[in-house]
Amino acid sequence: MESVFAILAEPNRRAIISLLISSQQSVGEIERRLRMPQPTVSKHLRVLRDAGFVEATVDAQRRLYRLKPEPLQELDAWLAPFRQFWPTHLDALERHLDRVEPPIPTKQKTRRGK
Amino acid sequence: MESVFAILAEPNRRAIISLLISSQQSVGEIERRLRMPQPTVSKHLRVLRDAGFVEATVDAQRRLYRLKPEPLQELDAWLAPFRQFWPTHLDALERHLDRVEPPIPTKQKTRRGK
DNA sequence: CATATATATTCCTTGACACGTATATGCTCA
DNA sequence: TGAGCATATACGTGTCAAGGAATATATATG
Numbered sequence: 001m002e003s004v005f006a007i008l009a010e011p012n013r014r015a016i017i018s019l020l021i022s023s024q025q026s027v028g029e030i031e032r033r034l035r036m037p038q039p040t041v042s043k044h045l046r047v048l049r050d051a052g053f054v055e056a057t058v059d060a061q062r063r064l065y066r067l068k069p070e071p072l073q074e075l076d077a078w079l080a081p082f083r084q085f086w087p088t089h090l091d092a093l094e095r096h097l098d099r100v101e102p103p104i105p106t107k108q109k110t111r112r113g114k
Numbered sequence: 115m116e117s118v119f120a121i122l123a124e125p126n127r128r129a130i131i132s133l134l135i136s137s138q139q140s141v142g143e144i145e146r147r148l149r150m151p152q153p154t155v156s157k158h159l160r161v162l163r164d165a166g167f168v169e170a171t172v173d174a175q176r177r178l179y180r181l182k183p184e185p186l187q188e189l190d191a192w193l194a195p196f197r198q199f200w201p202t203h204l205d206a207l208e209r210h211l212d213r214v215e216p217p218i219p220t221k222q223k224t225r226r227g228k
Numbered sequence: 229c230a231t232a233t234a235t236a237t238t239c240c241t242t243g244a245c246a247c248g249t250a251t252a253t254g255c256t257c258a
Numbered sequence: 259t260g261a262g263c264a265t266a267t268a269c270g271t272g273t274c275a276a277g278g279a280a281t282a283t284a285t286a287t288g
Contacts, residue, residue, distance in 0.1 A: 003123065003125065005119055005122040005123045007121040008119040008123075009117065009120045009122075009123040010121045010245090010246080011117070012246090014119070017196075018195075021195055021196065021199075022239085026264085026265095027264070027265055027266090028234080028263095028264065028265085036248095036265090037248075038264085038265070039247085039248080039249085039250095039265090039266080039267080040247070040248090042266050042267080043246080043247090043263060043266085043267085044246095045266095046266080046267090047283095057237070058255095059258070060255060060264090061254070061255045061263065061264040061265070061266085062255095062264065063265065063266095064263085067196070067199055069176075069196070069199045069200050069201070072193060072196045072199075072200075073200055075189075075193060076190075076193055076197075077286090079186060079189060079190055079193070081132075081135055082131075082135065082181070082183070082186045084185075085135075085181055085183040086182065086183045086186075086187055096122070124276080126276090139266090140234085141234070141235055141236090142233095142234065142235085144235095151237090151277080151278075151279095152234085152235070153235090153236080153237080153277085153278080153279085153280095154276085154277070155235090155279085156235060156236050156237080157236085157237085157276080157277090158276095159235095159236095160236080160237090172283060174234085174284095174286070175233065175234040175235070176233095176235080176285095177234085177235065177236095177286045180245065194262070197281065
């Protein structure tokens with residue numbers, strides 16, 4: 001479970017991280033808001049903490065978890081060399097995201113005009 | 115295997131994608147440069163193609179694979195809300211990681227206080 | 229046609245990991 | 259001290275995906 005990507009591959013972990021954007025949260029708050037069993041939350045938080053995505057402060061029995069930026073910055077750094085490929089600007093992306101990619105027929109070479 | 119993150123969780127797939135930054139490559143070239151068995155390369159390319167990370171053109175028996183930007187832009191879009199957490203000045207990590215960054219003039223976004 | 233080359237696919241095994249359930253640890257307060 | 263809440267961990271189980279070996283498909287060439 002080394003890489004930043006492997007950590008983020010888990011949807012529930014991404015949900016937790018996204019939830020923490022607004023502010024720090026206790027385990028119980030995360031549990032309620034994401035409707036996730038408590039052990040599940042704790043286990044994912046453990047993974048996220050070990051990977052440096054979050055840190056916790058102890059508040060009596062509660063633990064308040066908050067984001068740490070470093071791993072996400074690392075992700076951004078990884079992404080950087082690819083930015084040269086992007087078309088002009090963000091508008092093309094939004095068009096793409098709402099569309100389903102059609103399957104690619106490998107059969108014949110139909111040449112179609114546009 | 116839906117999410118962009120799940121696709122990128124595999125180190126060999128990241129290696130392939132990073133290799134394709136320089137230019138398009140045939141399966142055989144990828145195989146040689148990454149010292150990966152040919153079926154492994156083909157299988158990962160299949161996953162990458164299905165997920166829209168790459169596309170291929172047929173050149174006789176060869177297939178030339180090249181990058182497609184959309185999924186990586188999607189990743190960047192996911193990352194966007196987290197950028198507000200990054201330290202305003204460059205800290206040690208960012209200096210360390212940013213050596214890879216090409217000299218692209220970065221457009222400064224409007225900064226939002228909380 | 230036969231053969232070589234390039235790539236894709238299939239089958240099988242194995243290991244990682246996410247989940248549920250149960251239980252453990254730890255803190256607070258009466 | 260004990261009760262009760264908040265969080266963490268242990269264990270067993272099922273699923274899914276990656277890797278290796280073998281084979282299939284497709285194209286070029288002699």
